[in-house]
Amino acid sequence: MTTFTSVRNLNRHVLEHMRITNPVKTIYSLLKMVVSTNLGVNVMGKKLEDIFNYLQISDLIATSGQPTESQIAAIKEAGYQVLINLAPLEKFETTLPNEAAFVESLGMEYVHIPVIWNKPTLEDFDRFAQVMQANSDRPVFVHCAGNFRVSAFMYLYRRIYQNIDEEEAQKDLHKLWVPDDTWQRLMKEVMGNG
Template sequence: MIAQLSEIRNFWQLSDQIATAGQPTPEQFPAIRSAGYQTVVNLVPSEAANALPNESAIVAAQGMEYVQIPVRWEKPTRDDFSQFATVIQGRRHQPVFVHCAANMRVSAFMYLYRRLYAGVSEAQAASDLHQIWIPNPTWQDFIDQVIADQREIAGEQVVLRHQDQL
């Protein structure tokens, strides 16, 4: 019997193309494939206690692409998010299943991605994030820094465009 997606810890369907969750069990990956997901993105470092050994082989056996971006719980980085955004942006026209241990890393990254790349309002992105958790100080600082960096980059682009017109 194939497990249901709703049985996966903290499963959250953000759109027709993106679902997020905590760590699936090996028995839950057939349901992910059956639901049409073509890529599984895992944000759990391999050495984490709750990481699934051989997840890449389990996903490959289901005929899906596997991408791992190891995000340390206690120290997420802008580079982690940049890699994540590149992966999601490159697969924005296909179904992607994104997970971590409890859907906390993922929900924070999806909050940022949706705000910065998908044009989702802050209110909607925050509402979805808060369905999973309220970020702790480490993660809230990370979110704030990524948004501030993006605003700074956007401001520099506006200045450069203005200078080109002079």
């Protein structure tokens, strides 16, 4: 599949199935990410704030969509010690095929928890929560393809493990999107309301 075709199909999926808070910005950033990854032309920038759907959660936690290699280097330079990837490796053309080796070559710990977009499970969240708890005193950077899986998991983690009130946790979640029915079901199940 060509880059153009995959972006067009992803854009169609985004517009048909997701309520993204700022769809124009999201699609524009996604297009820049695809160009950077596939053509080797850095149009994304190298600062943390330039990473697709970057969101600083706390002093120890930040999240985003798929970073480029130069952005992963910036993540390391910013002091993050653990990088968690929730995206399946083969899902998008923006995926870095050697991400684990690259992250580890920088001296960071790499954890991959492949969460299937339309089939997130309680087990996926439990594994994520275990990794977050084991690293609660270390700077952790969490990403997936677009920061949608991550934002839903982070909402749940903050509510359950950090006792953040619903309004504050939801504010960060809704900066990026309003979860669809699949993700709402998982969130209710995890919170004990499903």
